[in-house]
Amino acid sequence: MSPDTRRGALRRVWVQLPFFVWLVVLWMLLWGQFTVLAAVTGIVMAVFVTSVFRLPAAELSGRVNLWYGLVFVAIFLVELVRGALTVAWQTVSPGLPGTAIIRVPLRVDDDLVMTHTAVAASLIPGSLVVEADRENRVLYLHVIGVRDTADVDRQRRSVQRWEERAVRAVGSRAALALIRSGAAPYAERQTQEGGGR
Template sequence: MSARATRRRVATQVWRQLPFFVWLVALWMLLWGQFTIVAFVTGVVAAVFVTRVFRLPPVELSGRVNLWWGLVFVIQFAVALVRGSLTVALQVLDFRRLPGTAIIAVPLRVDDDLIMTHTGVTASLIPGSLIVDADRDRRILYLHVIGVRSDRDVERQRQSVLKWEERIIRAVGSKAQVERVASARAGGVS
């Protein structure tokens, strides 16, 4: 392999990993609650350290971001946060009965680590559910949910997670993933 081809390959890898590097710097600044030059510089140092010491395989991004579906995701996520918080608060304050709980398995529709991670994080951030395990090979998320009293409630929770997966795919998934979710939805397959 020529030196020119090697430089091109390295440059391509750097550009592919740039969004994750930027995310690490932003996360560092958010963790410290400071948006200053010092926080930025220390975030860059921390991101370089993390990306060099903990070498992870590169994650392939779809290269597609749909701003409309991204906005839909953000708005629906904010609504779900408020609704989940109120629901959990009401369940805690209802002394007449204990909220039912369950561990449910949710088989995801697409085979993508990044989509699975985003779906799991989203499901865990909404009050009332928490990811307890993820089976990467079979693409199954296991959630602990509260407020479950029947099989119908379990199925509603499962469909809710699948809906979050669909929203994430529509916002950042590849065209093939969008088509797969759309065909599964049209065929009534979840």
């Protein structure tokens, strides 16, 4: 094996290692056991899943900001509780809460950031991603508790802030620069570039 081939193989292993570790942790969470046996069987299952059900490799940015990662998790936990209390209140208050399907254009062309954003938006009670347009980087969410266009705009901005937090935590330097510059949504930029040719 040539040194270049070996370096390429090591890089692929290093890039996929977080996903592999997450599969093992997920296996242990499913069984509710954090034991050596659960870890070993988790490793066996992770090897099986990654070798039999091969998915396209997700490219990591190579940049992780631990501070913003902790901020992401802390804000997520606070919003999780707040969302649960809001939905609980809406279920016992008189009248039906308004609902809407809203379109949320994202700014960054990155699968991992889009996934983090969609998962955060879906796990917080009161909203659920019903469709993800990967090509145009647009999420469509079903939300409850919407009374007017101001509520729709507030929800849209909330999801875009999740995108910003994800970029600050694990996004590439180019994505971070894009967020900091206040760039237009990805689909809008693509339309402008296509129209300018």
